[in-house]
Every structure is written in C-alpha cells, then in structure tokens.
Amino acid sequence: MADQAFVTLATNDSYARGAMVLGKSLRNHKTSKKLVALIGPQISEPCQAVLKLIFDEVKVVDVLDSGDVAHLAMMNRPDLGVTFTKLHCWTLTHYSKCVFMDADTLVLSNIDDLFEREELSAAPDPGWPDCFNSGVFVFCPSLETHGKLLQYCTEHGSFDGGDQGVLNGFFSTWATADISKHLPFIYNLSSIAIYTYLPAFKQFGSNAKVVHFLGKTKPWSYTYDAKAKQFKGGVSEASAHPTFLLDWWTLFSSAVVPMLQEQYGDQPFHSGCVKDESSTSAAEETESQMSSEDRKKKWEQGQADYMGMDSFDNIKKKLDSFLK
CATH class of the missing domain: 3.90.550.10 (Spore Coat Polysaccharide Biosynthesis Protein SpsA; Chain A)
Incomplete structure (x- = not known):
C-alpha cells in the first residue's frame, strides 16, 4: 500500500x-x-x-x-x-x-x-x-x-x-x-x-524473520574474505550468529558493494571485503592475545570465538594433536 x-x-x-x-x-x-x-x-x-x-x-x-x-x-x-x-x-x-x-x-x-x-x-x-x-x-x-x-x-x-x-x-x-x-x-x-538460551534458538531459530545485530560489534565492523567466507576483526566478541553474519555479508558484498563502487568512482573507499593475504589466521592472532583464563571466561559466558580459535575445525585440530 x-x-x-x-x-x-x-x-x-x-x-x-x-x-x-x-x-x-x-x-x-x-x-x-x-x-x-x-x-x-x-x-x-x-x-x-x-x-x-x-x-x-x-x-x-x-x-x-x-x-x-x-x-x-x-x-x-x-x-x-x-x-x-x-x-x-x-x-x-x-x-x-x-x-x-x-x-x-x-x-x-x-x-x-x-x-x-x-x-x-x-x-x-x-x-x-x-x-x-x-x-x-x-x-x-x-x-x-x-x-x-x-x-x-x-x-x-x-x-x-x-x-x-x-x-x-x-x-x-x-x-x-x-x-x-x-x-x-x-x-x-x-x-x-x-x-543466553541456546536450546530455544535451536528449537525456534529457523523460524526467525528478522535478526538484530545488537551490541557494539556490527556486521560492518568486520572485514570479510568473500572467497574463503571468513571474517576478521572482533570475532571473539560473539556478537552475532555466524550464519546470520554470513547472510549479511553475502548480501552486502554481492548487491551493495558494486553500487558503492559505481558511486565512489575513482574515490578510494574501504568496502570491508578483502582478500586474505596473511599467512597468520585471525584465530591464531586472537589466540596469541588472549590468556587461557580470559578464554575460559568467554566460554562460560557463552561467547566462544566460533569463527576463529574456537571454530569446529580448530577444536578438531587440537583434539587430533592431543590424541597423537
């Protein structure tokens, strides 16, 4: 209407x-x-x-x-x-x-x-x-x-x-x-x-119609490697579910960035979309900066760094190394 x-x-x-x-x-x-x-x-x-x-x-x-x-x-x-x-x-x-x-x-x-x-x-x-x-x-x-x-x-x-x-x-x-x-x-x-209530999210989260990225760290606070589908910056704050964050960046990088590039023309601007040229992963950088006690507190508060050092792949690597 x-x-x-x-x-x-x-x-x-x-x-x-x-x-x-x-x-x-x-x-x-x-x-x-x-x-x-x-x-x-x-x-x-x-x-x-x-x-x-x-x-x-x-x-x-x-x-x-x-x-x-x-x-x-x-x-x-x-x-x-x-x-x-x-x-x-x-x-x-x-x-x-x-x-x-x-x-x-x-x-x-x-x-x-x-x-x-x-x-x-x-x-x-x-x-x-x-x-x-x-x-x-x-x-x-x-x-x-x-x-x-x-x-x-x-x-x-x-x-x-x-x-x-x-x-x-x-x-x-x-x-x-x-x-x-x-x-x-x-x-x-x-x-x-x-x-704060993960079981409810598992039960009802698939019905979500609107996600709200509350907190200081916003989707645009990160940088995003579209090819690798990885984020950098602020990942330890656990401010957003990775699936929703990926949805935001996929839409931004595919539909909005080209429009911004056209409007900025020759003017430089930072889109937040980057190619990962670093040999050191964001997870390794964050891990080196965070003590085990701080990391433990993050886990207890439900703020695991699921996109970085606490990702499934990294946990699996640790377990494999330990078992060997």
Whole structure:
C-alpha cells in the first residue's frame, strides 16, 4: 500500500551501509510497502546516492542528541545519544502506518504482516523482557504524538539515555495492557540472545524473520574474505550468529558493494571485503592475545570465538594433536 512504509535511520556512513543491506533484504523478500530512510546531514554523497537507489524516500533530518552522558555511561554506549533522532519517524504523516527497523537489522523473510498490528507493537527486549526492544516497532505517524514524545523527553528524559528508554516510558502500558502488541521474538531476534538460551534458538531459530545485530560489534565492523567466507576483526566478541553474519555479508558484498563502487568512482573507499593475504589466521592472532583464563571466561559466558580459535575445525585440530 502506498501509504504504508518501512522506515530506518542512519546518522553516519557505517549505519548507512547497514540501511542499504536492510533495504535490499526487504526488496529481496518482495515487500509491497514503501521504503524510507531517515539520514543525518553528514552522510556522504556516494552513500546518499546508493540509498536513493534502494529506498523510495530518503529524508535528511536533524540529529537529536539526548546529551544524557550519565545514563549512556551506565550502558557503556555513549554513541546511543543520537538515536533520539529516531523520534523524527513520527513526522512522516504522509504514511498512515509504518514499521521502524534499526539499520543493524536484517530481514530473513517477508514481514508485511506486521502492518496488521497496531501502535505501539514491538518484541520484548532480551535484557529486560518487560521492556520492548525499539529496534523493530509498528507505529502510526502523528505530529501530535511527535510533540508529546519531545515533551516527554524534556520532562522525564530517558532511563537508559537512548530512544528505547524514552519509548518504553512513553508507551508504558506495553508490558501489561494488550498482548496483541507483543511481537513474537522471531520478528526481532537478538543476535546476542542466541547464546543466553541456546536450546530455544535451536528449537525456534529457523523460524526467525528478522535478526538484530545488537551490541557494539556490527556486521560492518568486520572485514570479510568473500572467497574463503571468513571474517576478521572482533570475532571473539560473539556478537552475532555466524550464519546470520554470513547472510549479511553475502548480501552486502554481492548487491551493495558494486553500487558503492559505481558511486565512489575513482574515490578510494574501504568496502570491508578483502582478500586474505596473511599467512597468520585471525584465530591464531586472537589466540596469541588472549590468556587461557580470559578464554575460559568467554566460554562460560557463552561467547566462544566460533569463527576463529574456537571454530569446529580448530577444536578438531587440537583434539587430533592431543590424541597423537
């Protein structure tokens, strides 16, 4: 429908790449809805050009910053202040209903059925399930609601310093008032939550419709060897299930990088796609930097380096060596 849209936000070129992959994933799964990207004024011209090729509407908005250093410091995420810019999405009043999706999400199947839900529908946050995660939510644009949200920010601030604290405070009855506004977790599957309840992921993970790459390490934080299908950089943080990370990079390298190359032309830019020219593997580099005690703690926390030194192949090599 022309008056319904998926909306995302990018305030820098890194998140713009995430938005490009999100937009492509929505297109690949045959969405019938419009695609809208809200972007900060500092997004480079080549990235803006690619976004305009993928999205139906690209709108430059002012970057709002909560300035709430204390609460953001509690979360060790000072970068989340600009997520207040997300509140601009309520000004898109030429649409009757929208689904907001963070730029670090990836669509795995058609999710147009979300538009059957009402405002404010969202999935529980894995860190505190009585709060919803604001990475995916259904809303109805309204200047009145936008004004009330800004007023709420002024009067109450945010309990976490970011948009999620504001939205949970404003839509405070989400946890108790109407179960139909609780989206199933498969519409906003946290890549971190996979490791906190692995049996559930094994049981239900194949039904996932949207994966959300929560945490500091984003898919674009890695470098990727497309030929070897291997990642480098940040692999020990276990921030994403390797299959989902591979899905993201496969789409980015095949569909988005060629578009970026065309727009950048002769200008140099780092795509993150590299050829592995090093004789030392990422696993060996990480292993040499991490003590056995640190590694043990990572395992106990469910953060094994499954793409590097704790991969099946490396464990098998260790066992073979030991048995010999």
